[in-house]
Amino acid sequence: DNSSNPLDGALVTLQSVDNGGIWSDSLVFTALTGPDGYYSINFTAGLLPFNLFVASAQKPGYQIEFWNEKPTFNLADPIIFFGDSLGYDVNFTLSPGNTGGNNSISGQLTGDNGTVLSGAFVVSSNLLTGELLFTFSDSSGHYYLGGLMNAPHVLLYAADGHVPEFYDDALVWEDATPVLANGNVLDIDASLTGLGNNNAPGMIAGTISNDAGQGLSGVLVTIRDVSSGQVIGYDFSDGQGGYQIVGVHDGDLTVQASKISYISEAQNVQMNTASGGNMMMVNFDLSNSPLGLEPAAEALLPSQLELGQNYPNPFNPETRIRFGLPQAQQVRLMIYNILGQTVNTLVDENLPAGSYEYTWNGRDARGQQVASGIYLYSLETGSGKIVRKMLL
Incomplete structure (x- = not known):
């Protein structure tokens, strides 16, 4: 931490960044720190079609940090591998506080006959921003996801020897029950079904x-x-x-x-x-989900106009933009260049309240591929305007 004390049980994530290669998806490696605060992530970089990564560290009760002492994904210093050894340490200094919000989701994971599941993997996906948070269940099967935005989240649980599931008891994310992180949400429990030994050929x-x-x-x-x-x-x-x-x-x-x-x-x-x-x-x-996500139930509607950071960022050839509407209204989702000139219009229509996702393929209104560089995207409604930056 910022007092030079080693942090045990911090989750370190190494996430690939699409750098113009054939991969538009992200590959994620994770590790937990030991009592001395050290961690290691081992893989063969030469077998991967990319060598550009972003690293982060997080622990309940501390602010998430991206390398090198950066607060957000898009500001992180990239980590570039040449060969199988990085040649320098990737260290983090976490400060006490929240990881982006004042809300949390917690619960307990059990298996057959109520046995607790320790070391189970839990991932939360923010349906408004696309941000992912990871954690593991402790020795009593409890997990805690802190510093969450006030938004609906889809949870995925996985444990060795058990069938993974989305909350609540779903095998596909469309059937999942989103959990609204509004305050400290307790008792979001799951019971995973054991996977029997099968010696079939x-x-x-x-x-x-x-x-x-x-x-x-x-x-x-x-x-x-x-x-x-x-x-x-x-x-x-x-x-x-x-x-x-x-x-x-x-x-x-x-x-x-x-x-x-x-x-x-x-x-x-x-x-x-x-x-x-x-x-x-x-x-x-698999195709991208429909441009507009199904409007959420009333209890899960966004409480205010929200525009998430595009993902991935940087991107090539396409990126996803999510936003939330607290009420039905006319919406314009625009792409601008750094000079403020309109590049493309992704949305210009009246939409009901709910959470939405749109994909920009990096092309202008004429269908031409735009040049690499910094672009702005703007969510404009009758109740306000939000502008964010992205990098192609």
Whole structure:
């Protein structure tokens, strides 16, 4: 911390930044600090199609910090790998306080028969800004996500040997129950179903891509037995969009892929290892979710006009912009260059209250690709105007 005391249990995140390569999605590595405050993240940089990352550290009760002593993602100093060794330390000094808001979500994770799940991974996605926060459950199964914005959040839980789920008991994010972080929200508990040992010889694998054919990481892929409805296996896609699920038995199965901000998809397949071999390929092409997210329930409506930071930022070739409307009104979402000249109009219509997401593909109103540089995006309504900066 800022008194030079080592911080135990701080979460360090190393997130890839799209730098014009073939990957528009982000690959995330995480680590927890030990009692001495040290952490390490190991991977083979030479196997990745990119070498540009942004690092952050966070711990409940402290302000999140991006490297190098920066308060936000878009201000962070990039970390560039040349080879498999960075050659310098990436250190953080956290200050007491909140991580961006005065709200929190907490709860307990249990498994079958009420056994507590320690070390379970919990990720929160802000439906207005797209920001992600990570934490792990403690030895009693409790988790805490602090410093949250007053906004609806979708939670995803994952623990070894158990079926991951979105809160509350959902396998796809569209079926999740968003949690409004308004104050200290307690008892957002989840009970994860144990995944039985399956020694069946079958394997289902494949690749998950977006509309541009680029691999998507972090997609939750589940396989359900059609007759029993039980999940028999799962995986999260890797940085290339690949996944692999072993121990798949014969029969009619449903393979499902879900990632927040993309339309979840499912495919019905029939595994027959006797005649079709032990391996089956099932690929998915996921499209961005509809431009306007479904208006939230009244209790989850934004309390004020909100415009989130675009994500990813910097970006190439496209980026997502989220905003929230507390009431129905005429909305204009505009892109400007640094001189204040209009580049493109993404929205110019009357929208109901709710949370929305729009994608800008980096092109002007004539469909021409714009030059790299700094751009402004503006949310203009009858009740106010918000302007933010982004980097292409």
